[in-house]
Amino acid sequence: MNLLSAENLSKNYADRWLFRELNFGLQQGQRVALVGINGSGKTTLLRILAGLEPPDTGEVSVRKDIRVSFLGQQPVFDESLNVEQTIFASQNDTLAAIRDYEHVVNDPNHSSADLQRVMELMDTYNAWDYDAQVKQILGRLGILGDLLERPVSKLSGGQRKRVALARVLIEEPDVLILDEPTNHLDLATIEWLENRLASPALTLLMVTHDRYFLDKVANEIVELDQGRVHRYQGNYSYFVEKKAEREQMExxxxxxxxxxxxxxxxxxxxxxxxxxxxxxxxxxxxxxxxxxxKGRIKGPEMELSVKTTRQGGKIIEVEHLHKQFGGKVVLDDFSYVFKKKDRIGLIGPNGAGKSTLLNMLTGKLTPDSGVVDAGQTTVFGYYTQTELEFDPTQRVIDIVKEVAEVVEMADGSQVTASQFLQHFQFPPAQQYTLVSKLSGGEKRRLQLLRVLIKNPNFLILDEPTNDLDIITLNILEDFLLNFQGCLIIVSHDRYFMDALVEQVFALEPGGKIRQFPGNYTDYREWQKDQDAETAARPPKATASAAPVAVPPTPAAAPAAAKRKATFAEKKEYETLEKELEQLETLKQQLIEKLNSGTGTHQELADWAAQLKRTDLDLDTKGERWLELAEFV
Missing domain, CATH: 1.10.287 (Helix Hairpins)
Structure with missing residues (x-):
């Protein structure tokens, strides 16, 4: 039986039907991911199901005594409360008992009578284990110490999202509705959250673009497409396969x-x-x-690969960068010479200094000491987390034409601004819509498009995946795989990082940056091995302990961890295999022609020269294939 049901829901927004006569149900234990392009109505549907927005027609019903909690992209709080009051604002007797207990225990002047009273309340509601869970949630989300006393009106966007997430997790509702829960979370926190939400007992409906998160947490995917819902019993990979079959049939x-x-x-x-x-x-x-x-027919897709500005030998040289704010060092003695086609993933906890480093590289921020020397031909494309600025009277196509009316592709062909918009999921009718009527995700998509058409050769993307739908992410990944310049990505989307980066810069405490060859998953596996090694080491003897004679044993050299191939290296390996087969076939054909003796003198000379070039290609590509074979 459904815990939550919706019948014949319809919603019109900005003179457009998002959905009409839509039916939906959520049963106990279902963990459903709602997917669809930006602007299809996902957030609106979640808000209607959560009872925060009325439908134009239809009805939502929730079973008696079922509690529903909602986490929105932009959490709304009572701005007069502090963080602690906000988190424990739920009308829940157990939470109230924990709140009173913590207040009394943390008050140095508490009386024994007050302590006895709150301890009895904790016993009455069996709240001791729950209290431990609450502390774990707050600790994992970094909501500790002075932050609990801070007014919510003084919080940053990322802090507000964490406080809202802590509140819904602590409430332990019967049905949890989450809209982009991984936004503003660092990678370690996302991994903790997905483990927590993958519980069989949890009933969950969420919108997320994080494909690893979606694969691990969801047991069903519902696609909202052109106002209709399509259900898929399985993970993201199954959804991609079945969606392609459905579109072909349609x-x-x-x-x-x-x-x-x-x-x-x-x-x-x-x-x-x-x-x-x-x-x-x-x-x-x-x-x-x-x-x-009137149905939509999916046409052939344009391969998106814009022309990049020519890049000289010198790109960016960084020497001994140092930066601190107050007494906190965020970057300490960082040096690096950027090379052509560098693909770097920049990772670290929130507040570690990722944006600070990017702003210094682009000249938006001056280091306390050290030098950033950019080459004369280096052209930056910098996609930041700040929202798109626009005139309320501007239409979508006006925003793009401000940068370029015609875009030159990598192969020398040209496409109009309108054609480029279509590739980024802005159909012709929507191109003349006012920008103010776009959804949050559509505005982010438009902002990203403006950066890409400036022909940069050094692209910096700071959280590009926030609020983008999965279709747009696939388009963006294809573009970046073909991008010929340097690339730095800051993203909490592990799938996105694994597909694109070949080197990780990890910000560590004290402002140090660890340079690691490989993608994010490679780095995390290495990090886990390091943690396991540290945990396995015997504790150091204290100064007072008597020395114990231990027979010497030959020290075994630590085995070097075998590096795994990156996504790009795997693609290159597969391409080289095909090319080597073709070259071997060509070589055999040339040898047969030379041995036949039927060609003219000029043809024989041409075949011999071609055979020499083919042998050189086979040697060069064969060496590279063998090199990659060690990792694949």
């Missing part, structure tokens, strides 16, 4: 409907005004066919 059906519509349209035009019963049935069928024929 394309066939739409084509059939359009062909039939042409014939029926002629029949409709020939009919007199007075119609019989049989004619009426055929007329009704005509309107059904007309509706089907």
């Amino acid at each position: 394309t066939v059906e739409v084509e059939k409907a359009r062909n039939l519509l042409r014939k029926e349209l002629e029949w409709m035009r020939r009919q007199p005004q007075a119609r019989g019963t049989k004619q009426k049935a055929r007329i009704d069928a005509f309107y059904d066919t007309q509706e089907k024929a």
Whole structure:
């Protein structure tokens, strides 16, 4: 039986139907991920199901005594409360007992009578284990110490999201509805959260673009597409496969409907005004066919690879960078020479100094000491977390035309601003919509597009995946795989990082940066091995302990961890295998031609020269294939 049900929901926004007569149900133990393109109505649907927004038509019903909690992208609080009051504001007797207990224990002047009273309350509501869970949640989300006393009105956007997440997790509702729960969380916290939410006892509905998170937490995927829902029992990989099959079937059906519509349209035009019963049935069928024929047919996709500005030998040279704010050192003695086609993932806890480093590289911030020397041909494209600024009267296409009316692609061809917008999921009708009417995700997509069409050769993306839908992420990944310049990515999306980066810069305490070859998963596996090694080491003897004679044993050299191939290296390895097969075939053909003795003198010379070039290619590519084979 459904804990939460929706029947015949309809919602119109900005003169457009997001969905009509939509039905939805959520049963005990279901962990559902809602996916769809930006602007399809995902957030609106969540808010309606959570009872925060009324539908235009339809009804949402929740079973008796079922508690529903909602985490929005932009949490709303009572700004007069502090963090602790906000987290424990729920009308929950157990939480109230914990709150009173913590107040009394932390008050140095508490009386024994007060202590006895709150301890009895903790016993009454069996709150001791729950208190330990609350402390774990607050600790994992970094909500400790002075932050608990801070007014929520003084919190940053990331802190507000963490406080809201802590509140819904502590409430332990029967149904949890989460809208982009991983935004503003660092990677370690995301991994903790996905382990917590993957509980079989949890009933969950969420919107997320994090594909690793989605794969681990969700046991069902619901796609919202053109106002209809499509359910898929399985993980993200299963969804991708079945969605492609569904779209192929729909394309066939739409084509059939359009062909039939042409014939029926002629029949409709020939009919007199007075119609019989049989004619009426055929007329009704005509309107059904007309509706089907309006369906979308997925056309061939343009390969997105814009031309990059020519890059010289010198890109950026960084020497002994140092930066601190107050007494906190965020960057200490960092040096690096950037090379062509560097693909770097920058990681570290929130507040570690990632944005500080990026701002120093781009000249937006001056280091306390050290030098950032950029080459004359280096052109930055910097996508930041700040929101898109626009004039309320501007339309979508105006925002793009401010940068370029025509975009030159890597192959020398040109596309118009309108064609480029279409590739980023802005159909022609939407291109003339006011920017103010776009959803948050659509605005972020437009902002990203503006950065990409400036032809940068050094691209910096600071949390580019926030609020973007999975379709846009796939388009962006394809673009970045073909990008010929340098790339630095800051992202909490592990799938995105694994697909694109070949080197990790990890910010560590004290402002140090560890440079690690490999992608994010490689780094995390190495880090786990290091942690396991540290845990396995025997504790150091104290000064007072008597020395114990231990027979000397030969020290075993630590085995070097085998590096795994990055996503790009795997693709290169597969491509090289095919190329080597083709070159071997070509070599054999050339040898046969030379041995046949049928060619002219000039042809024989050409074949011999081509054979020499082929041998050189085989040697070069064969060496690279062998090098990659060690990691793949």
